[in-house]
Amino acid sequence: MGTISKALEMLNYFSRKRPEIGLSEFVRLTGRDKATVHRHLVELEKNGFLEQHPASRAYRLGPAILRLTGVREASNPVRRILRPIVTGLAEQTGELAHASLLQGNVLSPVFHADPLAHGVQVHFDEAELLPLHATSSGLAVLAFAGPKLRKQILSADLQAFTANTIVDPDTLSMRIEEVRHSGFSYSDRAFDGEVTSQAAPIFDETSEVIGALSVAVPAVRAHEERLRTIATALTAAARSATRSLGGSYPEL
């Protein structure tokens, strides 16, 4: 791995549960020597990707990230467009809704909304990258992605996150075909053993699939009727998002 990747990957250790990380914790997390880790931290901080807490000296994600989000959103306002759609979807279904965008061969969450309408709610960690083969969002994207990405995933050594994760390429290939016909995907406890989710793909102005909208339900609440209602809301929201992004939805 190159130096740049080593430094950038350090940013992925931050999460809602771990908003601050000190030097020695970074050494432990990365398994690299202290001098190297420190050098990387200094460069990330100098460029505003990290900032140091004035008292504890622990690092947290820095203001440059907010600025770059502003720059990206000015020309490519995906987050601004998806935000009200995801919020509406969460309110309409009473369940956790999220949007994620394709980043290489994983999905990167961009926004989620939690209506907190029930005593039990799916916990969503926006820091976690979503694998394509094990999530409903990933299946929705794979079904409409180009052959290159599909081939890459189907020929990879697929990780089993739960007993329900599809790791057999033939089974996965069949599921992808089904999603391609129905226009939305379903994933039952394949990434998290307690969560059932559904997703629909979203497309940009070039009609390339760029990500997915998803609604995640605690498996205990995933009754057929509720899932049907959610699927209807989800496909309507994905069509609306695609329209707002200047894309057109494929004929199914």
Next chain:
Amino acid sequence: MGTISKALEMLNYFSRKRPEIGLSEFVRLTGRDKATVHRHLVELEKNGFLEQHPASRAYRLGPAILRLTGVREASNPVRRILRPIVTGLAEQTGELAHASLLQGNVLSPVFHADPLAHGVQVHFDEAELLPLHATSSGLAVLAFAGPKLRKQILSADLQAFTANTIVDPDTLSMRIEEVRHSGFSYSDRAFDGEVTSQAAPIFDETSEVIGALSVAVPAVRAHEERLRTIATALTAAARSATRSLGGSYPEL
């Protein structure tokens, strides 16, 4: 400059006017050789900081930035807190308002709102880092920052952006003292020859100054009464932002 900084600084070439940059344009902008530039681009893309347009192969800022903004905002919701305050300030004054956060010895814009209430409006580029000595936001921050940062700026070789930029350390030192007493700053065509701006500092829960709110007015419209009205709205907004960030405003 280290490899990591070289790569990260490439992200700063993106702006509203330049949302996509191709390989050869990056070579020209950085003045580095093509092989090095390409290697940096590949690593930035692999980590989701850049994405390549499927047809043109030009690069634009990638989805990892949106995800990291989500992670930062979950624990440190500065953008979410400042957004409605900046929007309200713009609506109330009818002028462009923005918030920026301290990043090393410059300010990094995080959000701006443009009410488009007049035929002539300040153009704000959220990609541009704001120098401390030449902007009202910078003066507001310098006035309440620790002695280390102030000393660093006062001993630096200060760039003149216009004929009005203060480059003399003694004059700058005096201005900083004034701002420290009044609690808000004023900058007349010192960064952009056509823009007058005012700013007030904002503080976080540790009572450290973290950035500033500012309202920028085309110099042709910067009459005394308008500036007084803006100053009142600005200081109220900065106090409100500081309260929402868990900080307390210093006694002036």
